[in-house]
Amino acid sequence: MKTKPLFLSGCIALLSFAFAGTASAGDMKIEQALRDLDAQWSAAAAAKDVDKTVSFYSDDAIVMPPNASAATTKEAIRNVWQDLLASPGLVMSWKTTKVEVSTSGDLACVSGTYEVTMNDPSGKPVNDHGKYVEVWEKQADGKWKCGTDIWNSDLPASAEKK
Numbered sequence: 001m002k003t004k005p006l007f008l009s010g011c012i013a014l015l016s017f018a019f020a021g022t023a024s025a026g027d028m029k030i031e032q033a034l035r036d037l038d039a040q041w042s043a044a045a046a047a048k049d050v051d052k053t054v055s056f057y058s059d060d061a062i063v064m065p066p067n068a069s070a071a072t073t074k075e076a077i078r079n080v081w082q083d084l085l086a087s088p089g090l091v092m093s094w095k096t097t098k099v100e101v102s103t104s105g106d107l108a109c110v111s112g113t114y115e116v117t118m119n120d121p122s123g124k125p126v127n128d129h130g131k132y133v134e135v136w137e138k139q140a141d142g143k144w145k146c147g148t149d150i151w152n153s154d155l156p157a158s159a160e161k162k
Contacts, residue, residue: 031099034108034136037144038096046093048085054078058137058145066130066152089119094132094151106138114151130154 037056044052054077057063063071063080071077084090094114101108116128132151136144 026105027101030101030105030108034099034101034110034144035096037136038094038110038112038134041146042092042094045081045085046091048090050078050082050085053081053085056146057149058139058147061145061147061149064148064150087118088123089117089125091118092116108136108144110134110136128153128155 041053041056044056054074057074057077059074061074061077063077065071065080065084068080071080084092092114094112096110096112098111099108111131111133113131114129117125118128120126130151130153132149134146134150135148137147139145
């Protein structure tokens, strides 16, 4: 879908201009609602509930996991989460640190930090922590869904063996 990258670029540009200004009471209500949704999403992932985890995405969402291709279909997004949540020894959570709401009130940028532990191939627990950015879109029914999701590690990249 060639319009997706153009739309995403437009959203990012729009968000950068739309967030300049003071927060209104409505913005604060939206901000809290998004913080609550993000906490519910993190809890669903921590519970390894694939269906609930995927339900936070819009129908046309794009997910950009680290070191992998972007997932641009519901099936691909589900596969990303199914594989991740099935990782041996997985313990994960994330927490919102910042919410910026567009002046139109129909787009928001949520960012924060995550913590993940999973077992490496030898069974040894490996800890990771990093940051994420989500673009949330208000749907026609008034519900908020994540349309763009990207995260990456704060740890240095490991050297590939040659």
